[in-house]
Every structure is written in C-alpha cells, then in structure tokens.
Amino acid sequence: MNAMRELSVELGERSYPIFIGEGLLEQAGELFEKQGIGKKSPVLIVTDEHVAVRHLDKLVDVLQRSGYQTESAVVPPGETSKSLAVFEDLMTKALQAGLDRKSTIVALGGGVVGDLAGFVAASYMRGIKFVQVPTTILAHDSSVGGKVAVNHPQAKNIIGAFHQPELVLYDLNTLQTLPAREVSAGLSEVVKHGLIWDSEFVQWCDDHGDRLLALDPEALGYALYKGCTVKAAVVSRDERENDLRMILNLGHTIGHALEAVAGYNELLHGEAISIGMVGSARLAVELGAPQEVLTVTKRVLSRVGLPVRLPEHLDTDRIMEAMMHDKKFLEGTMIFIVPTAIGQVEINKSVSTELVRKIVEQLKQEAVQA
Amino acid sequence: MNAMRELSVELGERSYPIFIGEGLLEQAGELFEKQGIGKKSPVLIVTDEHVAVRHLDKLVDVLQRSGYQTESAVVPPGETSKSLAVFEDLMTKALQAGLDRKSTIVALGGGVVGDLAGFVAASYMRGIKFVQVPTTILAHDSSVGGKVAVNHPQAKNIIGAFHQPELVLYDLNTLQTLPAREVSAGLSEVVKHGLIWDSEFVQWCDDHGDRLLALDPEALGYALYKGCTVKAAVVSRDERENDLRMILNLGHTIGHALEAVAGYNELLHGEAISIGMVGSARLAVELGAPQEVLTVTKRVLSRVGLPVRLPEHLDTDRIMEAMMHDKKFLEGTMIFIVPTAIGQVEINKSVSTELVRKIVEQLKQEAVQA
Ligand SMILES: NC(=O)c1ccc[n+]([C@@H]2O[C@H](COP(=O)([O-])OP(=O)(O)OC[C@H]3O[C@@H](n4cnc5c(N)ncnc54)[C@H](O)[C@@H]3O)[C@@H](O)[C@H]2O)c1
Ligand SMILES: NC(=O)c1ccc[n+]([C@@H]2O[C@H](COP(=O)([O-])OP(=O)(O)OC[C@H]3O[C@@H](n4cnc5c(N)ncnc54)[C@H](O)[C@@H]3O)[C@@H](O)[C@H]2O)c1
Numbered sequence: 188m189n190a191m192r193e194l195s196v197e198l199g200e201r202s203y204p205i206f207i208g209e210g211l212l213e214q215a216g217e218l219f220e221k222q223g224i225g226k227k228s229p230v231l232i233v234t235d236e237h238v239a240v241r242h243l244d245k246l247v248d249v250l251q252r253s254g255y256q257t258e259s260a261v262v263p264p265g266e267t268s269k270s271l272a273v274f275e276d277l278m279t280k281a282l283q284a285g286l287d288r289k290s291t292i293v294a295l296g297g298g299v300v301g302d303l304a305g306f307v308a309a310s311y312m313r314g315i316k317f318v319q320v321p322t323t324i325l326a327h328d329s330s331v332g333g334k335v336a337v338n339h340p341q342a343k344n345i346i347g348a349f350h351q352p353e354l355v356l357y358d359l360n361t362l363q364t365l366p367a368r369e370v371s372a373g374l375s376e377v378v379k380h381g382l383i384w385d386s387e388f389v390q391w392c393d394d395h396g397d398r399l400l401a402l403d404p405e406a407l408g409y410a411l412y413k414g415c416t417v418k419a420a421v422v423s424r425d426e427r428e429n430d431l432r433m434i435l436n437l438g439h440t441i442g443h444a445l446e447a448v449a450g451y452n453e454l455l456h457g458e459a460i461s462i463g464m465v466g467s468a469r470l471a472v473e474l475g476a477p478q479e480v481l482t483v484t485k486r487v488l489s490r491v492g493l494p495v496r497l498p499e500h501l502d503t504d505r506i507m508e509a510m511m512h513d514k515k516f517l518e519g520t521m522i523f524i525v526p527t528a529i530g531q532v533e534i535n536k537s538v539s540t541e542l543v544r545k546i547v548e549q550l551k552q553e554a555v556q557a
Numbered sequence: 558m559n560a561m562r563e564l565s566v567e568l569g570e571r572s573y574p575i576f577i578g579e580g581l582l583e584q585a586g587e588l589f590e591k592q593g594i595g596k597k598s599p600v601l602i603v604t605d606e607h608v609a610v611r612h613l614d615k616l617v618d619v620l621q622r623s624g625y626q627t628e629s630a631v632v633p634p635g636e637t638s639k640s641l642a643v644f645e646d647l648m649t650k651a652l653q654a655g656l657d658r659k660s661t662i663v664a665l666g667g668g669v670v671g672d673l674a675g676f677v678a679a680s681y682m683r684g685i686k687f688v689q690v691p692t693t694i695l696a697h698d699s700s701v702g703g704k705v706a707v708n709h710p711q712a713k714n715i716i717g718a719f720h721q722p723e724l725v726l727y728d729l730n731t732l733q734t735l736p737a738r739e740v741s742a743g744l745s746e747v748v749k750h751g752l753i754w755d756s757e758f759v760q761w762c763d764d765h766g767d768r769l770l771a772l773d774p775e776a777l778g779y780a781l782y783k784g785c786t787v788k789a790a791v792v793s794r795d796e797r798e799n800d801l802r803m804i805l806n807l808g809h810t811i812g813h814a815l816e817a818v819a820g821y822n823e824l825l826h827g828e829a830i831s832i833g834m835v836g837s838a839r840l841a842v843e844l845g846a847p848q849e850v851l852t853v854t855k856r857v858l859s860r861v862g863l864p865v866r867l868p869e870h871l872d873t874d875r876i877m878e879a880m881m882h883d884k885k886f887l888e889g890t891m892i893f894i895v896p897t898a899i900g901q902v903e904i905n906k907s908v909s910t911e912l913v914r915k916i917v918e919q920l921k922q923e924a925v926q927a
C-alpha cells in the first residue's frame with residue numbers, strides 16, 4: 188500500500204483536508220473523528236445505485252464499527268438525479284432518519300452524488316456538516332471547492348449553494364471499478380488542471396498516460412493529488428467565483444455547447460471539455476501563442492483516451508447558438524479562457540464570435556494523430 | 558410625514574441598513590441605488606396576491622422610473638406558498654426573466670414572501686442579491702437576521718439558508734391595509750423583543766397599546782425601530798444561531814406546540830407565541846422570578862389585543878407530545894427561554910417536563926383580565 192497523501196484547502200475558518208490513498212475507506216472512522224464529525228447525531232450516507240452495490244457496505248460497516256449511527260439513501264445513477272424532486276426525497280429521508288443540526292451528510296459517489304448531497308447538506312436546517320467520499324476521477328474536481336447544486340429542467344446547476352465539506356476522503360481502491368470511458372472523462376479535468384497552472388505536471392501526464400489508464404494506484408494517487416492541489420489553490424484565492432476561479436472554465440465554453448447540442452448521452456462532460464480545450468488551444472495559437480500549445484494539448488488528451496476532434500454531424504450554427512445562450516457572451520464578442528503557454532492561461536474578454544466559428548469548423552477537421 | 562428612521566445590522570462585510578418610515582416605497586429607487594443594487598441586470602419582485610393588489614404597482618412604477626428593469630411574480634397568500642413547488646416555480650420565473658448573477662430579488666410582503674423569496678435569492682446561481690420590503694408587522698422579525706426557508710410537508714422551515722439582504726425597506730404606509738388580527742399577531746413579536754432585552758420598551762408598549770392598534774405611524778415607526786434594534790443586536794452577536802440567538806425563541810417552545818395541535822388556522826403564529834410567553838412567565842415565577850414578570854407580560858400582551866389564555870379544548874397530552882417532538886427535549890428535561898425580570902431572559906436547559914405540564918394546565922385557567 189502506498190502512503191496516504193494529504194493536502195489542505197485553505198479557506199480560513201472553512202479550511203479542510205483532502206486525503207488520498209489506497210484503502211482509505213477502512214480508515215473512515217478515524218479520519219471522520221479526527222475532523223470533528225460527531226457520533227451523537229445520525230449520519231446520512233447518500234450514494235447512487237452503481238456505487239452502492241460496490242462500495243456502500245464497506246463504508247457503512249467501517250463507520251458503524253467506529254460508533255457512528257448511519258442511514259443510507261440510494262438514488263438512481265446519472266445526471267437526472269440532480270433534480271429538485273430527488274432533493275426533496277432526500278430531505279424526507281433526512282427527517283425520517285432524525286438528522287439534527289449536529290448531523291453530517293456523506294456523499295459517496297461521483298460528481299452527481301456530491302453536488303446533490305452537498306446541496307441537501309447546505310439546506311437541511313439551513314446547513315449541516317458535509318463529507319465528500321469521491322469515487323470517480325472527475326470528482327477530484329467536483330469535490331473540491333464547495334460548489335453544490337441541482338439542475339433546473341432549463342438550466343444546469345442553477346439551484347445551489349457554496350457549502351464546503353469538512354473533509355474529502357479519496358480511496359483509490361474505489362476507482363478500480365470505474366468503467367474505462369469514465370476514467371478517461373475524469374482525466375480530462377486532471378489534464379485541465381495541469382494546462383491552467385502547472386506545465387511540469389502536463390509533461391508528467393504526457394509520460395504517464397498508460398499508467399493512468401491502467402489505474403495504477405501510484406500514478407493515480409499522484410495525478411489526483413496534483414489535480415486537487417491546483418483546484419484548491421485557485422479556490423483558496425477566489426472562493427465565490429468572482430474572478431480567478433474563471434480559469435477553471437478552460438475548454439468549458441465550447442464544451443458546454445457541445446454537451447447541449449450532442450445531447451447528454453453522446454458526449455460525456457470530460458469528453459466535451461477535451462474537445463473544448465483543443466479549441467481553446469487553437470484559439471490561443473490564432474491569437475499568437477506558440478504552436479506547441481496546440482500540439483501538446485492534443486497529444487496529452489489523446490494519451491489518456493480522450494477525443495480531440497469535434498463530431499462532424501454536430502451543426503456549427505447550433506453550437507454557436509448554444510454558446511451565445513451561455514452567459515459568456517457580450518455584444519459580438521465572447522469571454523474565453525485562453526492558454527498563453529502550457530501551464531498558463533489568461534482571461535480574454537473580447538474574442539470575436541467570427542473567430543470562434545472558424546475554430547469550431549477547424550475542430551471538425553482536427554487530425555486525430557497529433 | 559415623520560422622519561425616516563435608520564439602523565444598521567452589523568455583520569462585518571454582510572452589514573446592511575434598515576430604513577423605516579412613511580412613504581418609503583416612493584424612495585425605493587434612490588435607496589436601492591445607494592445600496593448598490595445594479596440597474597443593468599433585471600430585478601425580480603416576489604409578492605403574494607393580497608399584497609400585489611395593494612402595493613405592487615407602486616413599487617414597480619417607482620423602480621422603473623428610476624431605471625430598473627423589473628419582473629414580478631405573484632404567489633398565493635399563506636404559509637402553503639413556502640413550499641419547494643412554489644420555490645421551483647420562482648426559479649423558472651427567474652430564468653425566464655433572464656436573471657443573472659448581478660440580479661436582485663425583492664421580497665414585497667410578509668414573512669411568508671420574505672422567507673420564500675429569500676431562499677430563492679440564496680440558491681439562484683448559488684446566491685444573488687436580495688432586498689426585503691416587509692408589509693406586515695411580524696415581518697420586522699422575519700426580515701432581519703437572514704434566516705430564509707421553505708417548509709417540508711413534515712417540518713416547518715427545514716429547507717433553507719442564511720442569506721442576508723442588502724437592505725430592508727419598511728414603508729409604514731403599506732401596513733395601513735393590514736387586517737386587525739394580523740396587526741396584533743405581529744405586535745406579539747414586537748413585545749417579545751422588549752421582553753427579552755429592554756424593560757423600558759416594554760413599559761412604552763404598555764403605555765402605547767392603543768396607538769399601536771390604531772396603526773398610528775409615529776408609534777408604529779418607533780415600535781418597529783425598537784423591535785428591529787433588538788433583533789439586529791442579537792443577530793449581530795450570533796449570526797448562525799449557535800447560542801445567544803436562542804433567546805429569540807421566548808414563548809416559542811409552547812407556541813409551536815400550540816400551532817401544531819390547534820391546526821394552523823385556529824391560532825396565528827403571533828397568537829400562539831403570546832400564550833407561550835405567558836407560559837414562560839408563569840414558569841419564571843415558579844422558578845423564583847418576581848410575580849411582576851407574569852402580571853406585566855400578561856398586561857402588555859392583552860393591551861395589543863393578544864390572547865393570554867390557552868383554549869381549553871386543546872389536549873394537554875397532545876401539546877406535551879408536540880413539544881417533545883421539537884428538538885428542545887432531552888431525557889425528561891426541556892430547554893426553555895425563561896425571563897428573570899422584565900427585559901431579561903436566561904436559557905434554562907433543565908426544566909422538568911412535569912413542571913411544563915403543570916404550566917400548560919394553568920394556562921387554560923389563565924384569568925383574562927390581569
Ligand atoms: N461542483 C463542482 O464544482 C463540479 C465540477 C465538475 C463537475 N461537476 C458535476 O459533476 C457531475 C459529473 O460527475 P461524474 O462524472 O463523477 O458523474 P457521476 O457521478 O454520474 O458518475 C459517473 C458514472 O460512474 C458511476 N460510478 C461512480 N463511481 C463509480 C465507481 N467507483 N465504480 C463504478 N461506477 C461508478 C456513476 O454511477 C455514474 O454512472 C456533473 O453533474 C457535473 O455538473 C461539479
Ligand atoms: N425568517 C425569520 O427569521 C422568521 C421569523 C419569524 C417568522 N417567520 C416566518 O414568517 C411567516 C409569517 O409572517 P407573516 O405573519 O408576515 O405572514 P404572511 O406573509 O402570510 O402575511 C400574513 C397575511 O397578511 C397578508 N398581508 C401581508 N401584507 C399585507 C398588507 N400590507 N396589507 C394587507 N394584507 C397583507 C398576507 O397576504 C397574508 O395573508 C411564517 O412563515 C414564519 O415562519 C420567519
């Protein structure tokens with residue numbers, strides 16, 4: 188077993204630790220206790236059906252052996268569970284389980300479960316404690332930063348709160364059961380964290396793509412540690428998304444539009460973002476960045492099994508419309524996060540929509556072998 | 558016209574002013590502007606049907622003349638609008654109105670509208686600006702302190718947040734249309750603020766009961782100013798209800814139980830609290846406080862048209878059960894806010910349930926003329 192890695196998200200009074208390692212579920216009782224999760228009030232574990240069959244019993248067992256009273260709520264897997272209807276069901280469950288103001292809600296799962304359970308914790312009795320136990324690679328992103336939300340039928344993540352967890356407990360063993368496509372999709376945000384902040388780490392990803400895809404615990408632990416470190420650094424400097432935090436949206440302007448146009452089944456979020464990041468790199472080169480920004484971006488994303496070309500059947504007009512529907516649009520120009528070099532980005536508030544259209548067209552021709 | 562009164566709720570970065578006066582709706586544009594409510598993003602006014610017919614046009618007109626883009630949402634009157642269903646409708650409305658992160662939600666109405674619209678403002682895009690324009694006397698209480706919430710079918714106010722407004726704008730003229738029963742019910746919390754904090758103000762209420770019931774603007778302005786001052790002082794010292802804020806619950810342990818047992822139509826919240834405060838005063842005397850605590854409490858509440866006797870048909874066993882269901886119960890003893898003198902209370906964490914039962918019985922015999 189590898190050593191446990193630990194880092195801290197620095198937010199003053201609301202600071203909290205992230206623990207990453209193999210077999211950490213077994214230590215959940217001690218780690219919860221160390222972070223001040225009380226045993227007198229019931230704890231509600233929220234998870235989804237896929238995760239429940241694989242990892243719920245272990246967590247329940249460990250916590251109960253440590254003296255915690257636990258109740259579990261299992262929601263259907265997938266984005267549709269991030270709804271006010273499921274939110275209300277969980278409130279009912281929390282009431283029935285007798286949760287009080289000293290209780291804690293634990294999210295065991297990917298970003299869907301984390302966002303949903305987090306918003307329940309933010310709102311139940313106007314806010315109770317919350318613990319993230321992420322089980323997807325993507326959730327290294329969603330579990331850090333305190334953004335929690337459910338969807339409205341007309342807009343994603345529009346109903347939510349900022350609610351920081353007491354701790355994040357990342358057991359690498361739980362990731363071993365992830366479907367391959369989810370592995371790659373999650374690595375998309377890992378690579379993103381390198382691209383916006385840390386060129387050495389991008390190089391490392393380039394060198395270790397195979398080991399990451401093979402879920403090698405040492406490589407995975409390091410990559411998640413680095414990804415969380417970047418996310419934590421950005422969030423610490425801008426908790427409520429006023430400014431700097433925008434750089435986390437690298438690839439997301441195009442990415443969100445692709446998700447909307449393709450329908451949420453054809454492209455996973457991480458896949459759409461991957462294509463979006465290639466778009467941002469192309470844009471960067473058009474705006475004067477070195478060619479390398481594009482070639483390295485494409486190469487690293489390909490290494491971890493991600494698409495870099497935009498499916499040709501997706502209509503450019505509809506993609507453009509979806510982007511302008513997004514709030515990042517202002518009178519003929521758009522706001523984009525644009526790389527200036529590998530590991531560095533800037534916020535460009537006046538990218539012309541014409542140039543963006545050209546990039547979208549080019550993305551459909553993108554050579555797959557970089 | 559009387560002078561405008563102003564006070565400030567001191568909460569560091571989240572501090573905000575309360576303006577109280579006649580005809581303040583006419584000044585809404587300037588006051589909004591002064592508090593930094595932007596004009597570029599749309600403003601959503603939330604109100605209920607009773608208030609809409611009386612006061613909405615004026616507010617819309619004034620704000621639009623000042624250059625604000627406004628949209629209005631009118632919900633059915635009454636506690637049933639504090640539901641997740643109406644919350645979701647308002648989210649839809651906010652999306653349709655194009656509210657963005659710089660938008661503001663304005664609550665024009667009583668505590669129901671304030672709590673509901675406040676939770677929408679707390680959650681829309683993870684929190685946008687919020688203004689309280691209270692139109693009931695009770696709302697001097699609900700509009701100060703930042704507690705916002707909706708109800709769950711099984712529990713009141715269980716789904717919510719702490720979300721402070723940018724300002725509170727109290728136009729005494731809007732109160733002139735209040736039904737008499739709502740006037741008295743609202744004064745119950747005004748008197749409560751005197752009883753927990755300020756004996757001189759209790760004396761003043763005793764002397765000015767008639768003028769308050771007649772909605773005399775000078776008397777009303779002073780009473781609301783004093784009531785808000787006490788609430789603001791308590792909240793400033795304990796924003797998130799860790800300790801001191803509990804004293805605001807004077808009369809509420811018994812009061813909530815009466816509301817639950819009587820059904821929410823027989824007793825208004827303020828009426829139930831009135832009887833509850835008489836109960837607390839009786840308890841105080843039993844525990845050694847001077848007899849005056851009981852006589853003055855009863856007299857002042859009677860002066861403003863409030864009940865001091867518990868309706869005999871309400872079953873004592875059911876009242877006791879409802880109280881124990883409340884979280885303030887711990888192994889044979891209960892937590893009560895107990896007056897030690899007029900204008901002073903203490904938190905007593907070990908009141909025996911037997912003594913409480915005796916008080917409930919006595920409340921049914923309470924002499925109505927003190
Ligand atoms: N809050 C934030 O800051 C933030 C950031 C990024 C993304 N998000 C949100 O995260 C969500 C996406 O997260 P996600 O990709 O983790 O999705 P997810 O939670 O739906 O998980 C993806 C799939 O993997 C399954 N799964 C999870 N863990 C597993 C395991 N260990 N073994 C086998 N199967 C497993 C799930 O059941 C699901 O089918 C989106 O809703 C997005 O909005 C939030
Ligand atoms: N957030 C808090 O700290 C806090 C504190 C106390 C109470 N509350 C909440 O406040 C609510 C009760 O508030 P309320 O008593 O103001 O109830 P309310 O908002 O329902 O108003 C009472 C009635 O008066 C009507 N009305 C309001 N203004 C009027 C006007 N100017 N003219 C004519 N009719 C008018 C309303 O339509 C309603 O029928 C409860 O839901 C309670 O939980 C919250």
Ligand SMILES: [Zn+2]
Nearest residue numbers: 376439456460
């Ligand atoms: Zn993302």
Ligand SMILES: [Zn+2]
Nearest residue numbers: 746809826830
């Ligand atoms: Zn009250």
